[in-house]
Amino acid sequence: MKRFLLVFLAAAVCAGQDRASSYTIAGTVTDSVSGQPSARVRVVLAPAERPTSELSSGITAGDGRFHFEVSKGKYQLRAERNGLPGQPYGAESIFSGFGIAIIAGPGQNTANIVFAVHPPSTISGIVLDEAGDPVENAIVQLMYVQVVAGRKSVSTLGWGRTNDLGEYRFSGLASGEYYIAVTGKPWYVSSPHSAPDDPASGSEIVRAAFVPAFYPNTADPRAAAPIEVKPGQDAVASFSLFTKPGFALTVECESCSGKQMRLDLISEGVSGTQAFHRTEYIRGRSVMPAISPGMYTVKISNQDMGTPLVATATADLTAADAEVVLTPQESARVSGQVTLQNADPRLLSRMFISLRSEDFRTPSFSREIAPDGTFQIPVSWPGRFRLWITGVPGVFASRVTSEDSAFQNGVLTIGDGTLVKLNVVASGGMGRVSGFVRRNDSPASGVLVVLASAALPADPGWYLGFKTDSDGSFDFKNVRPGDYRLFAVNNTELEYANPGAIRPYLEAAKPLLVEMNGVLDVDLELP
Template sequence: MKLVSRFVCLAVLASCALCQQSGVVPRSQKAAIDGIVTKDPSGEAMKKVLVELIAENQKQGGDYTATTGPDGAFRIENILPGRYRLFAERIGFLDIDKHHGRSEGRVVTLRPGEEVKDLQIRLQAAAVLRGRVTDEDGDPLAGAEVSALRQTFAAGHKHWEQVASERTNDLGEYRIANLPAGSVFVSVNPPPDFKNLIESAGAPGERKSSAPDNGQATAYQTTYYPGTADRSQAMPIQLHAGDEFPANFSLTPGPSLSIRGQVVNLPPRTSATIMLQSRDFWLVTSGTEVHKDGTFVIRDVSPGSYLVLASVEGSSVPMIARQDLEVGSSNVDGLRLSPQPGATVRGRLRLESAGKRFDADQVYLVLQPVDGQDDEVAIPGANFSNLAHVAAGGEFVWRDVPPGNYYVQIVGNGSGVNEDWFLKTVLSGTREVSESGVAVSGGTVLLDLVASANGAVVDGVVVDSKDQPVANAVVVAVPESRLRGRVDQYRQTVSDQNGHFTLRGIRGGTYTLFVWDSVDGQAYFNPEFLKSYEGQGKALQLSEAERKTVQLTVIAVGDEQ
């Protein structure tokens, strides 16, 4: 699963604000922070900046705000002790880290009665992309979607992430604001071709060709800066703080690729909907309805990796089919999809608590595909969610689960509660499937889970080559080689202002601890990325309930590998 974005982090943590303990903390035990917000790179003090302090554990801490004065200074008092994330916001500016990249917030740990002074926050002027999209005659193309993209890692897989997007107005103009400095790619998706949509929706015998006289169907193609339909030829734009970068596009019709196929074994009096999802972007790119004879056509498809999904409507039980598909330079014909009923996966979670309290209201179970590829798949008309809440008696259930191989993960709700727990055993019938995964192919699958509060704990401090503490370093416990495809076996945290960190709920085993001063997304889940840092981690053997304290030296970005 990919890392929680700042927006999601704030939303999840704020949703737990009412969960704070009712116990009164004496004023003398409350903490305080102060600091200054400046503009990068000039160092000019910035006023009217909203500073937010958000507790990672909403059961122990709270949420606080302050606004900077004319001198850029801020102060927050009467803070409950705990571990917090510190953010700063002002329209037109972005909070940045020490490498001038967009910050995900600074980690601050506050002890009872502590006063942390002179915190430094830097804001950088956001960049803007602007321009105009026209057709081959120079006329404006209204409704085209212009996207700023970047390549990053999620769950260890390299993919394209949409940073921001806007649609063109009636003049064909667009403006994408609030972009961080750095390298971005820009794409333009043409507006919907309603003529093709109408033709696709007709009965098979009623379809008319939109091809020109030469018989080759054409359509506007997704186009990448500086004006190519081939994504491998796309060139990045280097944005600088405060830039207003002009990027104009002229779209011309090109050969239109299509996917033709049939949905088979549809129950009587049912229909189906087809959805095409990009594997590269994890975005739904297009879809179509299925004709009465089960045939379908998806038009105006660009080359790339896709997941084709068929969802049956009107059946007594949800039915789904999915198929991976590579689209090259030619049409795809003869694709066959056979929807199958989803399975029910149910069971009970038992606890090995050793006297530690388990808050069922603050925990979920996640059914994660073993290949890690379908995290972002959203299937219209289906009721499947990979999140299952654990009832007070330990019961849980997933319904309408698509066929596949899954592993089970126990997660908190982002509030820091239950962080000492880990999933110890997963039994399917009498077979232990923690490592092999749960095979699902319809029917009902029964699971017996055991969670333990005896997870190992690793704490310590992150230092640089001069033995000085490093704040906001990314600390990752990486499992042994055979388990590196399992994201649930990793543990990750960020060091606080004193370089301190704690990793909790670690299953016993062999690990390597790595610490980077910065890392691109979730690159540490990628075996090739880790291979380039072999020998720079610290090997560690952990037993259940063991606690170890270590000192780690940070791997600085740009270090020789």
């Protein structure tokens, strides 16, 4: 069979360049499991500073080859496949954002790249009841363990429902560790007026409730264990749900007449996550039968496009039926004033205030800063948040003050209706730390460089991680002034913003003082 070599010319980069000033980025896309060339993969070339953009692209043939001619510079490659997120070159999995940038220029060997693409994995299974019958419409919650901003977290990746055979399936997954939770209710309590064991029950609420199950089929979320999924693996996790006498929860929504509100019933999940048991839509009052004994959070929120309304309450169903009355109110708001120093005041209109979840388990919220420096952020989900300045490189929140008790030690604790006013000083003058990592006199590409504040604070903004480029280089462009420790490790999954995780590396780390607008060039040797 005639073989075709796909040649993708990055014309936008090379226009006006003669052949002597062009460089080759070429190689083979392979399957990371089998090592065989991968066909029908779209390879995209992008500038490293805009990795989601595109300079040129093409689809590989049966030999997996790709070829670009580029000018001197720093680039990223990403592989795109049908129905899957783009995977950067050098990423550890299809969900990882840590790739390896490719440096094209004199003396750089970039013509024989092996771009290992990870095949997607799946998790599937069957949910049965204690009689061995399939449980239809059970809620299956999938949680993923990953390092986010230098800290390990467990966050919900998605939900699914079982079909009439009790089957569920999650596809397009990265390799790694997952937790799974299953909740549901017996089919005969879909209505409180019918049950197979007591057809004459009339209006009496049926008591049978499924006990929530966490992989590997335990009722205690603290005893849950992750399922390890390898690249390309079809993992199986099945569950058996057992019933026990449950209780009924009556929810009364004051001032909700005529308004459709979403009602969520939530309990403690794995590692601080939330396990969702029921989701309904109500207009004033709802009775939920057959709930497994336990402590729950009841949340209602409006579903229209008007003013966000929300209310939460705790329901104690450990020993008896319960009733909660909720009065929706406007969602919490964080407002305040930003003062800019050591930077052009006109930058304010390009900046954003972001509230990022302290544990990455609740949503984050962001709003533009007005030209006069004022801001207001509605927060529709309770949680603990840290404030960040985004939108303009080189500017950070150097000081945040408030008289509200909700703001303590740099963390905002937001509940329903919380109103917090902040004064924020945003400063320019961030520094830069760059250099090279070598191992045995050769560039060490794809290793993790960590820049950590010497004080080891709780704020993750004082910890930075960088996966070295193809020539072993690293470049931290926005560094808050202060004392730091710098080191490199092979483990790219290190929790680099966790003081306990990095402490063993600090003794051999290089001490650095980053001054305002300071620029440091530092080289590291990896053992």
